[in-house]
Amino acid sequence: MxxxxxxxxxxxxxxxxxxxxxxxxxxxxxxxxxxxxxxxxxxxxxxxxxxxxxxxxxxxxxxxxxxxxxxxxxxxxxxxxxxxxxxxxxxxxxxxxxxxxxxxxxxxxxxxxxNGAIVAFGLTEAMAGSDVAALETRYTREGDFYILNGTKIFISNGAEAQFVTTFATKDKLLGYRGISAFVVDQGTFGFSVGKIERKMGLHPASATELIFDNCKIPVANLIGEEGRGFRVALEAIDASRVSIAAQALGISQAAFDAAVAYCKERKQFGMELAKMQAIQWMIADMATDIETARLLIYKAAWLTEKEGHAPPKESAMAKLFASEASHRVCHKAVQIFGGYGYTKDFAVERYYRDQRITELYEGTSEMQRWTIARQVLGVK
Missing domain, CATH: 1.10.540.10 (Acyl-CoA dehydrogenase/oxidase, N-terminal domain)
Structure with missing residues (x-):
């Protein structure tokens, strides 16, 4: 090993x-x-x-x-x-x-x-978040074209994307079997960006509505087989969980580095914070969370490379632990900084806001636990 x-x-x-x-x-x-x-x-x-x-x-x-x-x-x-x-x-x-x-x-x-194109993944809808099969964006086929109608929400990179991969259903009564995947280029007639969200964090990147209003795309823009879009979406989300876990790890490491440097310099009661047991225990917990997250992430990445696809259980474990560990690490970093950590003069305030989404997108922590449990128990 x-x-x-x-x-x-x-x-x-x-x-x-x-x-x-x-x-x-x-x-x-x-x-x-x-x-x-x-x-x-x-x-x-x-x-x-x-x-x-x-x-x-x-x-x-x-x-x-x-x-x-x-x-x-x-x-x-x-x-x-x-x-x-x-x-x-x-x-x-x-x-x-x-x-x-x-x-x-x-x-x-x-x-x-x-060459630098920004891309978006258009899946989430008002009534279809974790429940992907409930999406309402419709598609029909007219000759050599598909016509898409519907609205997506909270789409990362929506305002900047040069093209998007997105999902629509032929008939809601078909459930997940009616969903297909498509690629749509920016500038396609009937495709536009709607509301741009005002987010808690991750401010450089947009999160927007994507509107499909009789959006006409060539049949060649179908990704995979018709009716297989649900599987395409889930496999993409499974694969992305390792990178989102790594994102959470990066935020954790930044917050940890800032906290360690600060507690070595800041003095209270005539001594550096680093000499106080209460702070030492926080630092120890933060370091352990980061190291554990890193091991889970790199194992999942190694398995993905080895097996040619993301392992559902290990990817979910990495994403679950790394995101919740990042919550704990960033919380402690702000605590160590005290009142200063609540101001925008110090980066730990930004880390705390940026971290929160890692427990929500690409599957909430609850969905990760559901995935892990089903893999362990062998139930559907």
Whole structure:
């Protein structure tokens, strides 16, 4: 059993960390305050090869699933808002095409992402959150085209996306068997961005409505087989859980590093906080949570690379633990900073807000527990 990264992965980790410290971290607070999407930084990430990670070499990609987890952690450590734009584009939104797309779709869309295209995953609806099969967006076929009608909500990257992978049903009475997956390009007639949400955190990246109003797309834009969209969606979500866990880990590491540095400098009652047992116990718990999360994440990434698909149980475990551990770590970081931690002058306030969504998207903690229990018990 070897817990070491390969030399190539270590070099990649060092490169990504250096890039993030120089090109992302100094601007994260500004992006959070202004809600400005960092298009210029995306270009620099492309130049650094970060948008090619984990895509097949035949389409211009490089790296592996563990390298993607490394990148997810490091980018999110510097800016979780930019992290979600990055992870959704390379991961969640592209998994339907990577796993089920036609060769034509892969040849067309993967190089676009490698060159910096932002992508969105259009699944969630007002009445279909965790209950994916309840979605109401409809599609019909007219000759060589599909017509989509409906509205999606809370879609990450919705305002910036150059294309989206989305889901619609032929007939709600068919349940999950009526759902199909599609890819829709920005600028397609009948496709528009609606309300842009005012979020608690992750401010650089948008979360929006996507509106399909008699949106007409070619039959070639169907992803996989008709009626198999439910499976396409679930497999994409399963695969993305490792990267979201890595995002939570990155936020945890940032909060932990800030807390450790602060408690070594801050003095109360004539001594550094680091010498107080109450603070030492917090730091010990934070360090243990982070190390445990990292082990779960990298095991799940390793299994994904080994088996060619995300293992449902291990991915859910990694996402569940890493996100809830991040909650605990960020809570303690703010506690260590005291009143200062409640102000925007210190980054732990932002980490605390950014962390919260990791327990909600790509499946709530409750859905992760449900997935784990079904895998362990062998029940449906």
């Amino acid at each position: 070897d817990f070491e990264l390969t030399e190539g992965q270590k070099m990649f980790q060092t490169m990504v960390r250096d890039f993030c410290v120089k090109e992302i971290e100094p601007y994260a607070a500004e992006w959070d305050e202004s809600n400005k999407f960092p298009h210029e930084t995306i270009k620099k990430m492309v130049d650094a090869g970060l948008f090619a990670v984990h895509f097949p070499e035949k389409y211009g990609g490089s790296g592996d699933e563990i390298s993607f987890a490394i990148a997810a952690e490091e980018v999110s450590r510097a800016s979780a808002g930019l992290g979600v734009a990055y992870l959704a584009s390379l991961g969640l939104a592209m998994y339907p095409i990577l796993m089920h797309g036609s060769e034509q779709q892969k040849e067309h869309y993967i190089p676009r992402v490698i």
